[in-house]
Amino acid sequence: ETIADVRNLISTTVPPPPEFSIHRNFKNLNHEICGTRKEQKAKEIPNIDSRIFGGERAGILEFPWMAMLFYRTLNTGQLVFRCGGSVISQKFVLTAAHCVSHLSS
Structure with missing residues (x-):
């Protein structure tokens, strides 16, 4: 086989994304706010060290789909x-x- 033959076997078509609305838990999401960033930033939580080189701290409620576990x-x-x-x-x-394996029940 030649490289041209192999290239003919490779598809460059991107499949459509999966349809999430058919998932059994889809109804549990609050579709008005889920995945929507809040424009107004709240105060940052102090004493959280940055673990990403060159990253920036995110404000509270800036990414409402993320949770901090304490x-x-x-x-x-x-x-x-x-x-x-x-x-x-x-x-x-x-x-x-x-994140939770060290905790007792």
Whole structure:
């Protein structure tokens, strides 16, 4: 086979995006605000170190589909930032397993 033969086998057509409205949990989303950025920025939370080189801090409510996950320490009751997550419905936040695996039930 030649390179031309291989190129003829490769499709450059981009498939359409999946239809999300047929998903069983689609009705749980608030379609008026989900995925919409709030124009007015609230104050930033202090003491959160930047972990992205050259990045910028996001204001509270700037990305309303994102969540900050905190845990409360047993000895002092202080809230400590642990991870981020994505709001996937009015009841649930999706996060990585390592964000909660150390916590007791």
